[in-house]
Amino acid sequence: MQKYATRMGDGFRVELTEDEIKQDIEEGTNDASEKGKIEPLSKDAQNRLLEIFKCPDKSVGVERGSEVILSYDSGTTKFKRANVSVSKIQSLQIYERLIGADTLELAHIDYSFKPVKPIVVFEQPILEQALLMTIPPLFYGAMPNLGLYSQPDGPCENPADLLPKGKISEARESYEKQIEYAVKDMVYVGGQMYEAGADGINFDTTGAAGDAEFLAALKAVEILREKYPAMCIQMGMAGEFVLGMHGELYYDDTRLAGLYTHGQLELAQKAGVTIFGPTVNIVTGKSLPWNITRAVTFTKACTDIATIPIHACMGMGVGGVPLTLSPPVDALTRASKAMVEITRLDGL
């Protein structure tokens, strides 16, 4: 029987028959449907995905006219991380002129709002110069990263120490205090960079520390939106599901713990986010047909209800892309094509 080359979620190459791919597609969409309590993909969409996985080409692309915006997070840190010696502005120019990025993002190498606070005055002139030298919309981005507000990195007691000791109310109090500090930093940095000319602010990997971090970001967005009505605010999430590290936090009567992509989007929209990036984690032990279908199902639940643009987060270990050091092109292009053609999203 004919077999088709694909991969597992950790990038390992495998070959599957058409029936095996079909089955993984069905199981992937059903997994998302059960977990997120959302609609599974239609049979038509599942067949479309099957075609994408059966295509013998190494890399695949979307039809002419279906191209979407390519936005990049953490822009100026990535070349540095690969040991390429370029300045921030040169990085942005490479993104613009060589990579074909539709939006750019200036970022500090220590990519969280807190460490940017003391150096914001050094970031502002770089932003001003970058604006004069590049054309696409230029974001300033960082992670809310609530972990930096607890010991040993910050003033609050560390919930990771308190929780295993059963000190739940103390851990919750610590999270609540951390939210206050984090909101202040995000509003300060976001406001300062916007006033220096940034077209937008990106809250990257939101919710990495769980529900308290998501709440902090939503509150910061609300304040910034009120203060700067025209500001573009992008929010990329940390995962498909908000971890309930506190468990009892609400935003406008909605419990944050346990919210899946579409629930996250609804609150982000309400708070004043203008571009939302749903993130779906990879399961390394499952195949790409399973993972990509699952990611597409969760993302489609967002595009079906969104009133703002959706830019799915795609990269190592998220959005159906395998968790490897550098994403294999066959997998990355298949995940991208599937996302664009089935969810009708606005950007990646």
Next chain:
Amino acid sequence: MDREKLFKDAQDIIIKCDNDRVEEVAKLALSEGIEPLEMINEGFRVGITKMGDLFERGEVFLPELIQSAEVMKKATDILMESLPKGIDTKRGTVVIGTVQGDIHDIGKILVVTMLQANSFEVFDLGHDVETEMFIEKAKETNADIIGTSSLLTTTMKYQKELEDELKKSGLKGKFKTIVGGAPVTQRWADRIGADAYAENASTAVREVQSLMGS
């Protein structure tokens, strides 16, 4: 009193994190002549396993899981106290941590919580733990198992380093190893020679149990 009813009560107590009733039900079981270990295995432990599954499905959250684990601990303490002194009631000793260069520890905390709730003694070394530290702690505590968590493809190599170091120092059979973390797979575990792999905290408990049995 119906045994099955007591087992069911025990499960409910764990699932509802019912700290007020745990003592009463544990003592009632003893006075009814139920074996402590049976009451734990058929009653309370079924509850904590269910909590683990509910947690994985996002239906309960970390504080609830931890509260249940606390209630579980109280139940086990009461039941175990009734056994004659000198009987070792812990099911095994596990040294665990997130490997060097890696600060992701949320998943590892869950694994620690579930292992503790299942009567394993756990020494949690935290995150960014050097390979040498795992081995030192395992020696010091005479551990049965070393568990390592790695969330980054760039730090997985330290799980291999642990295997290599254990082999080099002739300790490979003495301490069994279990690996976990999002990028880690059974294939990786096989490749580096780790004794077990688990995808999440509930399966981690199962795997650790079977390592103890083997």
